Amino acid sequence: MEVAPAAAPAAASVAPVVNSNETILLAPISGEVIAIEEVPDAAFASKAVGEGVAIRPTGKIVVAPCDGELVKIFNTNHAFALVTDSGAELIVHIGIETVKLGGQGFTRLAQQGARVKAGDPVLELDLDYLAAHAASIISPVILSNADQFQALESVASGSVEAGKTVLYSFKAK
Structure with a gap:
């Protein structure tokens, strides 16, 4: 009798939790x-936003x-703000000058005030529309109250996958 090999353990899911004062995004x-x-926007590139x-x-x-x-999910659905239990204030801003699109190219999948888990869908994008009409589709992911935390760690580079790749982490001071 042949025994099937044991299934490979699932890739370790990096749970984005606060662990010993560390938050993983x-x-x-x-x-x-x-x-x-x-980022082709002075406020983001200069880190004035975070x-x-x-x-x-x-x-x-x-x-x-x-x-x-x-x-906060902006009425134009181009950006949202998320606050963690540790008090980290995060901004996910899709594209540059996308507020001028008046919501075109964006579909809201979650509601303002909702409690979300890492990987929960928030927005859906029409990338073709955004590429044709936005100043840029480069999308900042910002810790806006970074002064309350230590420097960013484990900063990703190259390709990342939504809800799976660690983008960066930070610890409370």
């Missing part, structure tokens, strides 16, 4: 990581990068 969208300094990185999206579903509360 997963990529909110699939794409290519871009340094924040390379610390983080950006992603040039290739995927159309934007997910929560960690567990928390969706405290």
